[in-house]
Every structure is written in C-alpha cells, then in structure tokens.
Amino acid sequence: MHHLRRAELATITRLRGPRRRASSELPLALTARNAKIAVVHDWCPNFRGGERVLARICKLFPNAEVFTLFDFLPKDVKQQYFEDVAFHASAANRLPLVQRYYRSLFFLCPFLIEQFDVTGYDAVISSSAAFARGVLTRPDQPHLCYVHSPIRYAWDEQFSYLEQGHLGFGPKGLLFRYMLHKLRTWDTRTAHGPDLMLANSSYVRSRIGRIYGRQAEVVYPPVALDELEFVAGKDDYYVTASFLAPYKRTDLVIQAFNEMPDRRLVIVGEGQQSQSLRAMARSNIVFTGYLPRRDYVRTVAKAKAMVFGGCEDFGIALAEAQACGTPLIAFGRGGACDIVQPFGETEDPTGILFERQSMASLKAAVELFEENQPAITPQACRANAARFSEERFDLAILKALAATLAMHVSR
Incomplete structure (x- = not known):
C-alpha cells in the first residue's frame, strides 16, 4: 500500500x-x-x-x-x-x-x-x-x-x-x-x-x-466468558434458545419433547414461528419469550442440557451454553461439530451429537445423555469454551x- x-x-x-x-x-x-x-x-x-x-x-x-x-x-x-x-x-x-x-x-x-x-x-x-x-x-x-x-x-x-x-x-x-x-x-x-x-x-x-x-x-x-455464569448444580429441565425461525428446527425439538412428557423443556426466544410453535407444544414445554441478558444466562446455566435441532453456521448460543457449564445435545452438522466434544469420542466429552434431523434420533440422543450424564461434566464444558x-x-x-x-x- x-x-x-x-x-x-x-x-x-x-x-x-x-x-x-x-x-x-x-x-x-x-x-x-x-x-x-x-x-x-x-x-x-x-x-x-x-x-x-x-x-x-x-x-x-x-x-x-x-x-x-x-x-x-x-x-x-x-x-x-x-x-x-x-x-x-x-x-x-x-x-x-x-x-x-x-x-x-x-x-x-x-x-x-x-x-x-x-x-x-x-x-x-x-x-x-x-x-x-x-x-x-x-x-x-x-x-x-x-x-x-x-x-x-x-x-x-x-x-x-x-x-x-x-x-x-x-x-x-x-x-x-x-x-x-x-x-x-x-x-x-x-x-x-x-x-x-x-x-x-x-x-x-x-x-x-x-x-x-x-x-x-x-x-x-x-464468547464473552466473563459475562457467562458457571453453574455446576443443574436444575431438572432442558433448554433450547434461538430466534424462532424455521431453519432453527425448534419444531423438531418440540415434537420430540411432546413424546417425552416426563421431561421439561424451556424455550427461550421469539420469531416468526412463535405462534405456531406455541400451538403445537404440550404442557411439559414452557415458552419464556425474549429474556434480558442476565435472565437468559441464568436460564441456560441452570439447565441440565441445551438441545438444538438446527444446522447453524457456528451457533454462538451453543458455545455460550458450554461456557455456563451446560452440556449440548445438538444435530451433528454445522458449527456444532466444532463446538461439541462428542461423548464416546473424547476423554472429556461436553455433549451428544445426533446424526439425523428426526424425532427418533433426537429422542435417542436425550436418552443417551441421561444414561451417561455423570461423564459429561459442567467443568469439562466450561474448559472447552475457553477455545472461543x-x-x-x-x-x-x-x-x-x-x-x-x-x-x-x-x-
């Protein structure tokens, strides 16, 4: 120059x-x-x-x-x-x-x-x-x-x-x-x-x-690690958080949890699908709408895992969940493959990747997570987030x- x-x-x-x-x-x-x-x-x-x-x-x-x-x-x-x-x-x-x-x-x-x-x-x-x-x-x-x-x-x-x-x-x-x-x-x-x-x-x-x-x-x-609260003791609910657009596949997550009525799901976010998604959800699924940053972080940090059914280019919400010590259950394509240390493939796993965008595949991933939850520690998730x-x-x-x-x- x-x-x-x-x-x-x-x-x-x-x-x-x-x-x-x-x-x-x-x-x-x-x-x-x-x-x-x-x-x-x-x-x-x-x-x-x-x-x-x-x-x-x-x-x-x-x-x-x-x-x-x-x-x-x-x-x-x-x-x-x-x-x-x-x-x-x-x-x-x-x-x-x-x-x-x-x-x-x-x-x-x-x-x-x-x-x-x-x-x-x-x-x-x-x-x-x-x-x-x-x-x-x-x-x-x-x-x-x-x-x-x-x-x-x-x-x-x-x-x-x-x-x-x-x-x-x-x-x-x-x-x-x-x-x-x-x-x-x-x-x-x-x-x-x-x-x-x-x-x-x-x-x-x-x-x-x-x-x-x-x-x-x-x-x-x-990822602003200092802004994200680390919580080791988790509550008894799953969370999914995103702008409620079709490609995020929140509909898939809802369909899967509709068939798992004993498991609680919290959905954070608003978008063009808000009305239709609320209409299809059963009583074990709660919508919070948009949350202020502090409340959002707290909700994600206390969840036993974040579930995501879409294919993100990266997915900063997924990386933020890891920083909070929250494991991930995510579709195994896109940015999730860079973020998650998959169970069964690493010494310190931080989540589960499921192969197909189907209700059966997602349900199986949730069951696999619950069977092996002690092996996926909040501490490993937080350490993994340091890469971002x-x-x-x-x-x-x-x-x-x-x-x-x-x-x-x-x-």
Missing part, C-alpha cells in the same frame, strides 16, 4: 514480529497508529451472534465506523456495546415501517451496499452473511472479510426457503427464483473482492471453498488484518 505513513509501516512490522508476542500488546500496537477502519455489516435488526462479532471488532478498533443496510438496534444496546461508534445506514433504512419488511428487500441490497463510500478509510473489514462483502473498495485498499455464511437462501437452502414461503412455480414463485438467480450471479462476482477471507467455522469454510472456490482460515466468533474466548478472537483478527495490509505493502 504505497501511501501508508511510516508509522503504519512500522506497525505492520511489529504485528508480523515474533509469534510469542503477548496478545495484549498486539491491540496496542495497532490502535496506536490511529487507523480509520470501515466495518461493513449486512444489517442490525437486533443484537444476536453477528452483532456480537461486530461489537467486538468495533471495540478492537476505537476509530472504527459501521456501515449497515438497516439499523434497528435499541439505544441501550448502542450505549452498552457501541459507545461512541458512528453508524451509517442505507437510504432504505428511512422507509416507512421498514422494520416489518426489510428482509423482503433482499433484491435491492446488492445495489444498496454498493452505495456506501468507504474509499476514504485505511482499511475495510466486512462482517458478512450476505451483502457486506460486496462493498466497493479502492484497488489499493485492504479488505478483510469475516464470513458468517454464504447467502443461505440463495445457495444450498434455496429450496427450503421457497417451500417455507409457499413459493412454487407460479408467477410470484418464478419471480423470486429469478431474483435469487441474479443474487447468486452478484454474489459470485463479488466473492473475490476481499483480500482475505475468514470463516466462523469449519462448516462455513467448506461452503466458501465449494461455492466461491476460495480458501479461508477458521476464526471462531468471540474474546482474546483469542482479537489476536486472530489482528493477525489477519496485518496479513491483509502486508499484501498491499508488498505489491
């Missing part, structure tokens, strides 16, 4: 120094150069896993500014996690009642993301599960992309989403299929924009390789950005 100041070049040299440099020194080395970082994030409808990653990146770079298509974060969340961080939202964020239908504007999002002018910043970090990666940058501008997932509904889960939306091959269905085709074309074209890609799990890394033909290093999302610490995430991001900067210096 020919126009970097001497101080910036010195920072790169320090960052590429001995591997044993303490992680606490690396953030100081980078922030001391007063770098301006544009952090581009798809959208901020609420504060979930992707926004936690965004918050950590902003904390790591004090002069970062956020560019996002839609910003619906409450003021208290901004004050707690994004103090003094400037947010720039797209023009569509000002549309009347847009919070109700912003997801339906996906066909406009490639155009909208390209309207952000980030060319005046020292570097760009995109936090992308869909569109952020397509932001327009200068040819000599470092661009690091943290990939939460390739666009789910445009690629491998297109048919599932179309089925859930009752979109067949009528006029509306054909229109949606064509728009998804155009989105895939744009997505493929922009896949080679970033200098370096990071994947949030091994599962996402494999999808990046298959869809985009690019290699990516796995950097797990950050915030400090480890910070160090990985700093090293990746240093490598991205070095690519431009060497050109």
Whole structure:
C-alpha cells in the first residue's frame, strides 16, 4: 500500500514480529497508529451472534465506523456495546415501517451496499452473511472479510426457503427464483473482492471453498466468558434458545419433547414461528419469550442440557451454553461439530451429537445423555469454551488484518 505513513509501516512490522508476542500488546500496537477502519455489516435488526462479532471488532478498533443496510438496534444496546461508534445506514433504512419488511428487500441490497463510500478509510473489514462483502473498495485498499455464511437462501437452502414461503412455480414463485438467480450471479462476482477471507467455522469454510472456490482460515466468533455464569448444580429441565425461525428446527425439538412428557423443556426466544410453535407444544414445554441478558444466562446455566435441532453456521448460543457449564445435545452438522466434544469420542466429552434431523434420533440422543450424564461434566464444558474466548478472537483478527495490509505493502 504505497501511501501508508511510516508509522503504519512500522506497525505492520511489529504485528508480523515474533509469534510469542503477548496478545495484549498486539491491540496496542495497532490502535496506536490511529487507523480509520470501515466495518461493513449486512444489517442490525437486533443484537444476536453477528452483532456480537461486530461489537467486538468495533471495540478492537476505537476509530472504527459501521456501515449497515438497516439499523434497528435499541439505544441501550448502542450505549452498552457501541459507545461512541458512528453508524451509517442505507437510504432504505428511512422507509416507512421498514422494520416489518426489510428482509423482503433482499433484491435491492446488492445495489444498496454498493452505495456506501468507504474509499476514504485505511482499511475495510466486512462482517458478512450476505451483502457486506460486496462493498466497493479502492484497488489499493485492504479488505478483510469475516464470513458468517454464504447467502443461505440463495445457495444450498434455496429450496427450503421457497417451500417455507409457499413459493412454487407460479408467477410470484418464478419471480423470486429469478431474483435469487441474479443474487447468486452478484454474489459470485463479488466473492473475490476481499483480500482475505475468514470463516466462523469449519462448516462455513467448506461452503466458501465449494461455492466461491476460495480458501479461508477458521476464526471462531468471540464468547464473552466473563459475562457467562458457571453453574455446576443443574436444575431438572432442558433448554433450547434461538430466534424462532424455521431453519432453527425448534419444531423438531418440540415434537420430540411432546413424546417425552416426563421431561421439561424451556424455550427461550421469539420469531416468526412463535405462534405456531406455541400451538403445537404440550404442557411439559414452557415458552419464556425474549429474556434480558442476565435472565437468559441464568436460564441456560441452570439447565441440565441445551438441545438444538438446527444446522447453524457456528451457533454462538451453543458455545455460550458450554461456557455456563451446560452440556449440548445438538444435530451433528454445522458449527456444532466444532463446538461439541462428542461423548464416546473424547476423554472429556461436553455433549451428544445426533446424526439425523428426526424425532427418533433426537429422542435417542436425550436418552443417551441421561444414561451417561455423570461423564459429561459442567467443568469439562466450561474448559472447552475457553477455545472461543474474546482474546483469542482479537489476536486472530489482528493477525489477519496485518496479513491483509502486508499484501498491499508488498505489491
């Protein structure tokens, strides 16, 4: 990068120094150069896993500014996690009642993301599960992309989403299929924009390789271990916690526990399926709705196990449960395979992985857990969660950005 100041070049040299440099020194080395970082994030409808990653990146770079298509974060969340961080939202964020239908504007999002002018910043970090990666940058501008997932509904889960939306091959269905085709074309074209890609799990890394033909290093999302209460003495209930969307497969968990009436299940979260899921649940299943952070952590920490039936790209709620000392019973695909130390395969197991998204497979996993519960200790779960610490995430991001900067210096 020919126009970097001497101080910036010195920072790169320090960052590429001995591997044993303490992680606490690396953030100081980078922030001391007063770098301006544009952090581009798809959208901020609420504060979930992707926004936690965004918050950590902003904390790591004090002069970062956020560019996002839609910003619906409450003021208290901004004050707690994004103090003094400037947010720039797209023009569509000002549309009347847009919070109700912003997801339906996906066909406009490639155009909208390209309207952000980030060319005046020292570097760009995109936090992308869909569109952020397509932001327009200068040819000599470092661009690091943290990939939460390739666009789910445009690629491998297109048919599932179309089925859930009752979109067949009528006029509306054909229109949606064509728009998804155009989105895939744009997505493929922009896949080679970033200098370096990071994947949030091994599962996402494999999808990046298959869809985009690019290699990516796995950097797990950050888990705030200090915020998560460790509870060794568990209560007599299971918990599942997520945004209640179809791909989370909370319906599968409910179906299984409907047939296990002697076992209690607590469901934390809200979403588009809230009403239909409540209607199908029997009396041994309780819905809490959305819980404040402290109550959420306490509920997860006291559960005998967290049950999850979906395929997550990573699943930060699963890693947080481990930090609370809570074992996992999860579908054995996606990020759960990175998080869980499976029973029967490791010396210190932290949960059970079941093979099929079926009621029978999930019920068998619950029974296997109860038969071997003493072998899956809360202490092992907490120790396992240390692999996902915030400090480890910070160090990985700093090293990746240093490598991205070095690519431009060497050109």
